[in-house]
Amino acid sequence: MSVRILTGGAAREAVERVVPQLVADKVASGITGLDPDLWGEAAVEESSKRLGWTEAVATSRPLVAEITALREDLRAKGVDHIVLGGMGGSSLAPEVITRTAGVALTVLDSTDPGQVLSALQDRLERSALVVSSKSGSTVETDSQRRVYEKAFADAGIDPRERIIVVTDPGSPLDSSAREAGYRVFNADPNVGGRFSALTAFGLVPSGLAGADIAELLDEAESELVYLAVDQDDNPGLILGAALAGASPLKDKTGIVADGTHIVGFADWAEQLVAESTGKEGKGLLPVVLGLDAPELSDVPEDLQVVRLVDEATLSRNSEHLAAGEIVMSGTLGELILVWEYAIAVAGRLLGINPFDQPDVESAKIAARGLLDARPEPTPPAFTEGGIEVRGTDDVLSGVTDLRAAVQALLAQVGPTGYVAIQAYVNRLALPRLEETRNIVAAEVHRPVTFGWGPRFLHSTGQYHKGGPAVGVFLQITADAPEDLEIPDRPFTFGQLIQAQATGDATVLADHGRPVLRLNLTSDAATTALFDALNPRA
Template sequence: MSFRIGVSGSAADAVRRVVPTLVDDLVASSITTLDPSLWGSDAEAEAAKRLGWTESVAISRPLVAEITALRESLHAAGVTRIALAGMGGSSLAPEVITNTSGVNLTVLDATDPGQVLAALSDHLESTALVVSSKSGSTVETDSQRRVFERAFRAAGIDPAERIIVVTDPGSPLEESARAAGYRVFNADPNVGGRYSALTAFGLVPSGLAGVDIGEILDEAESVLLSLAVDSLDNPGLVLGAAIASAQPRRDKLAIVADGTHIVGFADWVEQLIAESTGKLGTGILPVVLDLDAPELAANLPDVQVVRVVADAGVDIFADQDGRDEIRVSGTLGAQFLVWEYATVVAGRLLGINPFDQPDVESAKIATRGLLDSRPEPEPAAFIADGIEVRGTPHVIGAASDLASAIDALLEELGPDGYVAVQAYVNRLALPQLAGIRSKLATLSRRPVTFGWGPRFLHSTGQFHKGGTATGVFLQILATPPEDLSIPDRPFTFGELIQAQASGDASVLAEHGRPVLTLTLTSPEENLDTLFEALG
């Protein structure tokens, strides 16, 4: 089968208790027939224009030939490298698709000037850029497009020959792109960004990079019938009940790649679930873990473990050696569609609208305000071995050095809390920073998430402000060795990423969340100091 699921422990209890009601209520068939009333009257207007992903396989079929033809045309013109400028669902799905297929795609979902410069300097002469944005107003994507246009012109390359745009029909980006002579692919406007893996947003960059996107659609099509039928073994209903209805609630979802052939799938699931469910003070917080993560050995009562495995078996309720977990397996296309169904089922069970993101805009507004006014940076509370330390009063007021500042942040954790690490740095230059996650998990004995900024703002950022108010936040910034201007904009990439971090910190503080901000003034040298402070 293209998708299998096995549940045990509290997840199995939830499935036995909840799925029969979902079947009686005709939830699966109602999703498939685009019934917007499933999530209540408050969500109905939004749901009415956000269920197109259920029809993505059929709607996207004609794209395959168009994308293949363009890929061949680009190859004939000497284009062998595809770069993607996009955020959130516009970048995470193509990243998973290409990595799983072993195909190279340069994903630029960053505003760190060093990371942008690296994308610009890598074989520009043989590069085409895909610009993906539903509206075109996303500041990161707009800025990335502008610097690529400038770089192409400086290299004597007509941008119209190298820039491909994916956007909603009638968007401001479509209008400007067509005026500039760019090739435009219109996506289905009735699909939200995080549900867009099987639309033009997921398929255009992946197909141009060399993936067999027809096969991805075939994989998704193989589960369409099982997802549409109101039955006790419907995988979307089973998975949705398992992740949302355990008693007592398990609002942290630990996602572990354990033998799967899919590369980076947990990162895509993270944004889908966090942004869809983290609102109205509730939600499910995905936590992406390695096999040796401290959380897996801790047996935390509020953490539900999901393992993405090679074969989950044929029996939904198979005994899993006494473990309390969910196991899923399947092809990538099937996984995309099943998890999308499961997420909206979870939204119904939680009593929220799984299609909006009311708290994402708050960070954007704060960022725009800082870019407009560009105030002097807030002075550091103190500097420890080149690391500038700032934070909310309860955290900084109890700190005298780096170690005590981290201790003070962790002391704000409650018994059901979590730690969120937000790394606004060049992840190409500082990949080892991700190792801080497991150290903090060991110190705090609580779940720890890790997100590269600003891309997490378009996914888990919604949960941070709108979900359960139990998080504490560690921001890590870095002083870039080189900045990069943005054509026709009064700010640089260095100023943009600083404003994004400061804007999000201010919104978190307004929501009463504890924040500690550490700025590495000499990033590579400061890393040792930071890891020493964590023991």
């Protein structure tokens, strides 16, 4: 077993108290044996068709040769730039796999017109597009496919030679893609999106980009024997107990990379944790932390820190264990499976079904309604520094300036609360917005999450609506300098991303969550935003 987990404080106490009961209840062998009864009667219908991820290593093996052959064929034709059009589980796993492998993959998980244009204008003549959608009806992925089809055709390139589809068998996309003559890879329908890292969704784009996917499966397979056995040193049971077994529960999970060779693991784990556990007013809020995060020097009592390290440094973390942290090491394939088992275990401990996502669809429905009706935008409460300010009444009542609006929102963060910053912008043009996370965290002394929209709607969006009602929401949008038509659709990318932001804000408000929406209308607005967020500026 090369995954090693050390625990301290409340996490260690939880492991010592909870793991023996999990062993006695045969939870590990039950998960491996596809037992749908582990999460209660209400979860049986969903869990009975969502445990295929435990068999992903075996079922995915035949894909390796097919993917490798296709990669070689594409490269022989001069196609060496892979673009992935996918959202949530379809994009987050390939992103961490390729970044860790050090191979290039353009991940297009945005509907911002500037970001889509940047991808289209990057080596189109050498590009292939992987269209990845489990349901086959994801509006973002459908829009990306349409615009690439047109771009290829306009460039005199046959889209059938450049578009590869990954979807569930029998989905609308499966049928239409085969009719159009595209190469189709079918994934296991018994695996949910956030558990699909070791299926076709994770492997096809990663393998085409050049990652060693056979080695990834080897890594995962080496851990399977330890995860399947009901014994006290099972790493899935240990991590699940450490995350969800503390009493009182530490329901914020801070994940920090501290010397690990794996790049971007916390971003993948964020969806797995949030979408699996955030429902019925319960859940674990994943918080992606850098080494300079204020939460690490001023640790909230309800934050459980998980530190990812290399094995060589694992034993030199006594100060972190003394602080009650979880410290773990392993290869990427091993950690993917360990975290999947652990979150299944956490769902049992929390008393929820870890395999459904009942609140994800609400924001999608609201966005579709706005695209169909196309109402006039709600006038801003006021505009300052090139920023249009909108928000819920509990935030903007009596407020007349930008800094006061920000302070009114942050004042609503309670002793168990958190702040979610949601940036529906072109992240290639505005990467500095991620800096807002640390600024706000230092101000509120509470956990702060940061998500690029609309991609977070497919991950932490579930937790925002279904988890504990203790979050406050800072939404950042921007006027696009240039819009982009979506072929054969009555709306543009610019209209789509604005509808997604507005729809999400509306659903959050309907759930009683405080929302402040700041729309940036000029380049100078970014400076005004940072000034408003930083009271010491």
